[in-house]
Amino acid sequence: MATPLEFTEEARKRAAEILSRYPDEYRKSAVVPLLHLAQEEWGFVSPEAMACVARLIGCSPVKVAEIATFYPMFNKEPVGDHVLAVCHTLPCALTGCGDIFDHLSDKLGIRLGETTEDGRFTLRKSECLAACDRGPVLLVNRKLHTHLTTARVDEILDGLEEG
Amino acid sequence: MATITIDDRQYTVEEGRNLIDAAADLDIDIPHFCYHPGLAPDGNCRMCLTEMEIRPGQFGIVTSCTIRIKDGMNFRFNSPAVLDNRKGIMEFLLINHPLDCPWCDQAGECKLQDHSFDHGRGHSRFVETKRVPPKKDLGPHITLYTTRCILCQRCTRFCDEITGTSELGVVQMGSKSEIATFEGVPLDNKMSGNVADICPVGALVTKDFLYKPRIWHYDKVDTLCPGCATGCNTTLEVMHQKIYRTRPRHNEAVNGHWMCDEGRFCYHDWQDVDRLKAPLKRVDGELRQVTWPEALDAAVSGIQALLADEGDSAMGVIGSSMATNEENYLLGLLGAGAFGSSRTGLIRKPGGEAWTSKSGFHIDADKTPNSRGAGDMLGVDSLDVILQGIEDGTIRGLYVLGGDIGQTLSQEVAEAFRRLEFLVVHDVRRSDLAELADVVFPGAVPFEKTGTMTNAQGRVQRLNAAFPQPGGAREDGAILRYVGLRMGVEMGEADPARILEEIARSVGGYAGLTYDLIGDQGAMTGGEEPSEAAGG
Numbered sequence A: 001m002a003t004p005l006e007f008t009e010e011a012r013k014r015a016a017e018i019l020s021r022y023p024d025e026y027r028k029s030a031v032v033p034l035l036h037l038a039q040e041e042w043g044f045v046s047p048e049a050m051a052c053v054a055r056l057i058g059c060s061p062v063k064v065a066e067i068a069t070f071y072p073m074f075n076k077e078p079v080g081d082h083v084l085a086v087c088h089t090l091p092c093a094l095t096g097c098g099d100i101f102d103h104l105s106d107k108l109g110i111r112l113g114e115t116t117e118d119g120r121f122t123l124r125k126s127e128c129l130a131a132c133d134r135g136p137v138l139l140v141n142r143k144l145h146t147h148l149t150t151a152r153v154d155e156i157l158d159g160l161e162e163g
Numbered sequence B: 001m002a003t004i005t006i007d008d009r010q011y012t013v014e015e016g017r018n019l020i021d022a023a024a025d026l027d028i029d030i031p032h033f034c035y036h037p038g039l040a041p042d043g044n045c046r047m048c049l050t051e052m053e054i055r056p057g058q059f060g061i062v063t064s065c066t067i068r069i070k071d072g073m074n075f076r077f078n079s080p081a082v083l084d085n086r087k088g089i090m091e092f093l094l095i096n097h098p099l100d101c102p103w104c105d106q107a108g109e110c111k112l113q114d115h116s117f118d119h120g121r122g123h124s125r126f127v128e129t130k131r132v133p134p135k136k137d138l139g140p141h142i143t144l145y146t147t148r149c150i151l152c153q154r155c156t157r158f159c160d161e162i163t164g165t166s167e168l169g170v171v172q173m174g175s176k177s178e179i180a181t182f183e184g185v186p187l188d189n190k191m192s193g194n195v196a197d198i199c200p201v202g203a204l205v206t207k208d209f210l211y212k213p214r215i216w217h218y219d220k221v222d223t224l225c226p227g228c229a230t231g232c233n234t235t236l237e238v239m240h241q242k243i244y245r246t247r248p249r250h251n252e253a254v255n256g257h258w259m260c261d262e263g264r265f266c267y268h269d270w271q272d273v274d275r276l277k278a279p280l281k282r283v284d285g286e287l288r289q290v291t292w293p294e295a296l297d298a299a300v301s302g303i304q305a306l307l308a309d310e311g312d313s314a315m316g317v318i319g320s321s322m323a324t325n326e327e328n329y330l331l332g333l334l335g336a337g338a339f340g341s342s343r344t345g346l347i348r349k350p351g352g353e354a355w356t357s358k359s360g361f362h363i364d365a366d367k368t369p370n371s372r373g374a375g376d377m378l379g380v381d382s383l384d385v386i387l388q389g390i391e392d393g394t395i396r397g398l399y400v401l402g403g404d405i406g407q408t409l410s411q412e413v414a415e416a417f418r419r420l421e422f423l424v425v426h427d428v429r430r431s432d433l434a435e436l437a438d439v440v441f442p443g444a445v446p447f448e449k450t451g452t453m454t455n456a457q458g459r460v461q462r463l464n465a466a467f468p469q470p471g472g473a474r475e476d477g478a479i480l481r482y483v484g485l486r487m488g489v490e491m492g493e494a495d496p497a498r499i500l501e502e503i504a505r506s507v508g509g510y511a512g513l514t515y516d517l518i519g520d521q522g523a524m525t526g527g528e529e530p531s532e533a534a535g536g
């Protein structure tokens, strides 16, 4: 394994704050917020980052890997500035999420799971985002967009370009 | 005790017992995968679902593995809902399973095979492509055939609950879930081999057993591990006078369901030894192979030359922590009866590493299986008396049981033995001890012996021979009787059960012990069961 990662001073303070929310015998419960912190810190959760979290909560690193690999929102590899996730579960499929995905793929010139060369966008599919009555839906970073059309998608991307 | 109802019949079972175990006591098999009596119930595989009366007259589906028996419980093990459920679970489990039974290590002792046979539908309705994740090298002893895994998590729970090393986890999600180690942290602990035993399918296999002949060709022999003074109960799988696999045999008071890796694989060391297959006699300063009668004559005449007409003789005897209680006892008889000697000794092997797992499984520092029993039989636990006798010239000859392939003599002992006028040794190889001897009798290794041994707790347990000794080698007890006969000492029948009766009459702490009482789970010396189970 590569050299061990350590949180910066600032992140360490936040980690301590997160851990203080849990009784000592349940330190392991802090694993999800700490993985979020790691993702903010390094952009993705590498095995070294998992090991860092494991040291903080005092467990075997594979137990952190169990959690980190279970949740698709933890990036296991470097991603672009914006992560676009098109819901592809059945209700959204019925409202035409396939077209939305293909449009994004053509427009950005990348396929599922890839990142644009300029490092701005990563394209993904996601399971149900709990907005089935408003499909097709797209998650841009942490913001959910509903009732999508290809035109609306272009607007959203343009908004990001400007921002 | 509690009275429960199963399919309209009443049974009396132990209160608080796990339902799967309670049913097994009644010879009723509740099919299950994730439950293992040595681990905490997890309820994840859903194979054990049965119906239980949850309100008067109303039945609901429950996981048997998480039910503890209470008086009045009422179950349906074979209702249509239960049978239907089993069929469904089997179908789900087989969706991604490769069904590569013809070359799977587990074939013939696989729960998935057994339960498919009993509860499966006999054909697959799955027309999509199966997932084929690659196999993984998990650690020094264990490989994971990832495709075969049914994610019961017995292996992860073993590493969490028993060893406390937690090397295994389930990574990814849903149909992509897999057992994995973390990079740089392999499955490498003192008991890792057990995960292959408890894996209900052929997913976890030991590299040692991989692609050996099919399991149904072996004879199984229940015996003891010779690796240390814990005395783990084992079952050997044997064919053509060779051991192919050692597995732990359940004994709650000793090893629980487990054994350590060193003990599991130590049979190789014993099998790799260049064995003595004929007696040796020193001729013109060199050990030469001779016939049994020649060797016996040489031993007896050499010993007789040293025997005194009265008083303690110039002979002493040294027992072996590798020999059974009966063999050490016969050695004592030979010493007292034929040599007129009261001086005995035991060579203690320098201690190794002791280790206790999170669950309390203990590996003893004493790397011999029977130093306690040998000491009890000969009333001695060191070489002090012997070394003193050699030093002051009152001991001029020795009769020594060897047989430990991992032992070398300390310089002090070797030097003392060199000063002897006559040395008779039993050994299994040309050890440094054998090299000093005037006569060497080819003895047996623990896998070739029948008798009892006493572990560090004081538990007397049975050792059973898996096969005969090679060539002209003999059990040490038999050799002692040959020598005894030539010297006019009647040692009785060789049967270890009979010798144990004699031991029970004459050795303190062994009173009341019989071969039958010891059975396959052992019995304590001093007649007392330890208050706390040590098995872990």
Ligand code: SF4
Residues within 6 Å of the ligand: B144, B148, B149, B150, B151, B152, B153, B154, B155, B156, B179, B198, B199, B200, B201, B203, B204
């Ligand atoms: S490898 Fe075996 S013991 Fe481990 S989860 Fe899979 S089937 Fe169960």
Ligand code: SF4
Residues within 6 Å of the ligand: B225, B226, B227, B228, B229, B230, B231, B232, B255, B259, B260, B261, B262, B263, B264, B362, B363, B364
């Ligand atoms: S603990 Fe001792 S007796 Fe048990 S398997 Fe290991 S070496 Fe053998």
Ligand code: FES
Residues within 6 Å of the ligand: A087, A088, A089, A090, A091, A092, A093, A127, A128, A129, A130, A131, A132, A133, A135, A137
């Ligand atoms: S299916 Fe897309 S939000 Fe539920």
Ligand code: FES
Residues within 6 Å of the ligand: B031, B032, B033, B034, B035, B042, B043, B044, B045, B046, B047, B048, B049, B063, B064, B065, B066
């Ligand atoms: S044995 Fe009960 S759920 Fe697996």
